[in-house]
Amino acid sequence: MEKRGSPDGDPARSLEQGPEGLEGPETPIQVVLRVRPMSAAELRRGEQSALHCSGTRTLQVSPPGGGPDVAFRFGAVLDGARSQEDVFRACGVRRLGELALRGFSCTVFTFGQTGSGKTYTLTGPPPQVRRAQGEGVPVPPNLAGIMQRTFAWLLDRVQHLGAPVTLRASYLEIYNEQVRDLLSLGSARPLPVRWNKTRGFYVEQLRVVEFGSLGALMELLQMGLSRRRSSAHTLNQASSRSHALLTLYISRQTMPPADPGEPPVGGKLCFVDLAGSEKVAATGSRGELMLEANSINRSLLALGHCISLLLDPQRRQSHIPFRDSKLTKLLADSLGGRGLTLMVACVSPSAQCLPETLSTLRYASRAQRVTTRPQAPKSPVAKQPPRLEIEMLQLQEENRCLRAQLGQIDPKASRLSGARVAWAQRNLYGMLQEFMLENERLRKEKSQLQSSQARARDEQRLLAQQVHELERRLLCACYGPQPRPGPAPPCPCVMVPAAPCPVMSPKAPGDMPLCAQPPPWAPPGNPGSAKCPRERSHSDWTQTRVLAEMLMEEEVVPSAPPLPMGTPNTPPVLRGEEEREGGGAAVPNLARRLEALRDQIGSSLRRGRGQAPPSEAARSPSRVLPPC
Ligand code: ADP
Ligand code: MG
Numbered sequence: 014m015e016k017r018g019s020p021d022g023d024p025a026r027s028l029e030q031g032p033e034g035l036e037g038p039e040t041p042i043q044v045v046l047r048v049r050p051m052s053a054a055e056l057r058r059g060e061q062s063a064l065h066c067s068g069t070r071t072l073q074v075s076p077p078g079g080g081p082d083v084a085f086r087f088g089a090v091l092d093g094a095r096s097q098e099d100v101f102r103a104c105g106v107r108r109l110g111e112l113a114l115r116g117f118s119c120t121v122f123t124f125g126q127t128g129s130g131k132t133y134t135l136t137g138p139p140p141q142v143r144r145a146q147g148e149g150v151p152v153p154p155n156l157a158g159i160m161q162r163t164f165a166w167l168l169d170r171v172q173h174l175g176a177p178v179t180l181r182a183s184y185l186e187i188y189n190e191q192v193r194d195l196l197s198l199g200s201a202r203p204l205p206v207r208w209n210k211t212r213g214f215y216v217e218q219l220r221v222v223e224f225g226s227l228g229a230l231m232e233l234l235q236m237g238l239s240r241r242r243s244s245a246h247t248l249n250q251a252s253s254r255s256h257a258l259l260t261l262y263i264s265r266q267t268m269p270p271a272d273p274g275e276p277p278v279g280g281k282l283c284f285v286d287l288a289g290s291e292k293v294a295a296t297g298s299r300g301e302l303m304l305e306a307n308s309i310n311r312s313l314l315a316l317g318h319c320i321s322l323l324l325d326p327q328r329r330q331s332h333i334p335f336r337d338s339k340l341t342k343l344l345a346d347s348l349g350g351r352g353l354t355l356m357v358a359c360v361s362p363s364a365q366c367l368p369e370t371l372s373t374l375r376y377a378s379r380a381q382r383v384t385t386r387p388q389a390p391k392s393p394v395a396k397q398p399p400r401l402e403i404e405m406l407q408l409q410e411e412n413r414c415l416r417a418q419l420g421q422i423d424p425k426a427s428r429l430s431g432a433r434v435a436w437a438q439r440n441l442y443g444m445l446q447e448f449m450l451e452n453e454r455l456r457k458e459k460s461q462l463q464s465s466q467a468r469a470r471d472e473q474r475l476l477a478q479q480v481h482e483l484e485r486r487l488l489c490a491c492y493g494p495q496p497r498p499g500p501a502p503p504c505p506c507v508m509v510p511a512a513p514c515p516v517m518s519p520k521a522p523g524d525m526p527l528c529a530q531p532p533p534w535a536p537p538g539n540p541g542s543a544k545c546p547r548e549r550s551h552s553d554w555t556q557t558r559v560l561a562e563m564l565m566e567e568e569v570v571p572s573a574p575p576l577p578m579g580t581p582n583t584p585p586v587l588r589g590e591e592e593r594e595g596g597g598a599a600v601p602n603l604a605r606r607l608e609a610l611r612d613q614i615g616s617s618l619r620r621g622r623g624q625a626p627p628s629e630a631a632r633s634p635s636r637v638l639p640p641c
Pocket of ligand 2: 131132133253286287288289
């Protein structure tokens, strides 16, 4: 039969193929068939076998009285000659165990007619009771069933995982439509089956026992088996009269934990031993036995009905009556939900049982077309509320902008410590905190840089004003008040209006601005400046000297180097950059201009006193007033 889920129809393998497997691909229920050997009683009665295996996956059924054989194909077909160990190895329960360790919810259940070997396959032959002590004798190891073998395998596997694992178990039975706790400390009373959105169907107040060793788990199994209802009837001396569910809960902490608060990965492995369907007439059940048989049949009927509906693609989308019985409620996740399921169909080979055997085979064939969508628990990061993710993205964006802005001003600031980034990458909350701290730091640095930039600009403006004022005062001292465009502070040196100097006239030909005119202290290259034709009055010189002496006492000591003078649109340049790039000429220029002004005033004073000016050779070129 064609199987879905993976190319070779192996659901466990398809789940192990990668992350997309964890998203819940459609995975069929895995079905294997076990044919028990003919019992001594059947052989005594001379019953014939109607079944024979063809290869490892096909069963041929020969109808009594001739007719063509009917073939059924399953994941594996195990005949009566196969040992318990063979069944354990071939049925694929270890793959389910692996998936349970990874957080999947897995179920193994046996299904078939009463006396077909369901309980034997799961837990071996019924435990012998030593009459003297009233104790159960453990099943011999070679006859131990799938459950005991899986327990041993799982505990061994857990030991080699290298990660802490917590193991717990619960064990219940559904008897006459009542759930009873097989591990309860007191008398077993019926427990309610409830439903909620996160857990689905669950049994309230069920005792879940933590265990740490194979021995402890075996004791729990023994306790449950001895409490389970069984009766003798014609088809089976120890016929189970209830459906029994033993569940292992596996809480595994991944190593190393991505987050200290990360919840453990929780998987489940549930073993279900169904009570067998039976024809009441054939088993000869009366009274209580008949009541039990009817309720067993009713719940198995509900199970069959659910399976039929699950197979119908149209009805599957609508309502599946899992609520019709306790059994279907508790198997709902295994059959149609997010779990992984393995069904071990058990049949008797006897031709006398053929109608029930055919019914079981048809049932099992249909079951392997039922699919589930297995899902492992999502990682904690994926569970973060979307609000946090949005907030994180916004902070990341703000952080990026701030870094870019700061990088323009101070390239060193854009570097981040690798260790901090690594820490931040560990989790979403960590990253949020890290971004907030980082943003805060960047904001502070940016505002500090902006305020120091503003301070530097103020100082520059002040210095430029002082220089300008000095120049103006010098001109006033030399030539009397000059007409100035726009409002200007009154010139402190206006005493006697001086006749305009033909050379220095503000109305010079070409209307050159005043500052562009050759100044009176221009170097000798300017012949006109060497001997100014105009004679100054005594009062001129007196005022000039007083003013110049006053000005020479002024000290201009900037607290911070000013920014270069530029057009108003020129972007601000940092001190360091200005010096590196040779843009720091403005400050020395201003200083030189101040000094040249002082020199010029000094020489004017000396001339006024009749002293010879210092020789040209003594003048440093730097003393020439730089251009405005
Ligand atoms: P079910 O649980 O299906 O009603 P059991 O598992 O109780 O049936 O089996 C009925 C009887 O058949 C038991 O005595 C059991 O020991 C025996 N039996 C079942 N399967 C096998 C087997 N594979 N090999 C030997 N004996 C078996
Ligand atoms: Mg049984």
